[in-house]
Amino acid sequence: MSLFDLGGKVAIVTGSSRGIGRAIAERLAEHGAKVVISSRKAGPCSEVADAINRARGDGTAIPVPANISSKDDLAALVARTRDAFGRVDVLVCNAASNPYYGPLAGISDDQFRKILDNNVIANHWLIQMVAPEMIERRDGAIIIVSSIGGLRGSPVIGAYNISKAADFQLARNLAVEYGPHNIRVNCIAPGLIKTDFARALWENPETLARYTSTTPLRRIGEPDEIAGIAVLLSSKAGSFITGQGIVADGGVTIT
DSSP states (O other), X not given: OOTTOOTTOEEEEETOSSHHHXXXXXXXXXXXXXXXXXXSOHHHHHHHHHHHHHHHOTTSEEEOOOOTXXXXXXXXXXXHHHHHHSOOOEEEEXXXXXXXXXXXXXOOHHHHHHHHIIIIIHHHHHHHHHHHHHHHHTOEEEEEEOOGGGGSOOSSBHHXXXXXXXXXXXXXXXXXXXXXXXXXXXXXXXXXXXXXXXXXXXXXXXXXXXXXXXXXXXXXXXXXXXXXXXXXXXXXXXXXXXXXXXXXXXTGGXX
């Protein structure tokens, strides 16, 4: 059996109607998992699920729209997954938001709370919802998509970076708590990836040139290059990795 085989596993991937989340869902399905596609809007979720089912066979993916700011929505997401597939083996907390761009001195309380609620608290809610069954089975993989922003300061996305730094600690702490139950909790920390979420940073040729000039690989990343790490962390190949933040940034943080 392949170290990367996910046959029989069921994965929830939030923020999976596009970008990194979609790539993760597609690659988990490619390696045998049943996948639940979730983001705020039903239409894009259905489009991704339909595409996966055409490629992998009907029943591989289902769409379950949910707003990560709503605890009730997240509870319904988990319940719908169990109704359809009977279990949750892999949780990928990918959805996040950043409603403010500028120095921390100018951020409103509501904006700061929204960032922390969506990027940290919502992850905690979802993990609380799926962990009991993982504990019972003594098996599970939880992945939080953080960012290299959680390792660095910024004059314009400071609140976002604070939330992503908190995600690293959330993973470390839960890895300690759930480790005795054979549940692994890890973060992936992407650098600049070619997604709609980061479009403002890579679409401008001058900005892109400035960024890549100090990146050892001299380019930005693709969503699939993050998806491969998620497959690793979800599978037997990553079964001795927990509490870690795996950086995938083309070398930006080493320069």
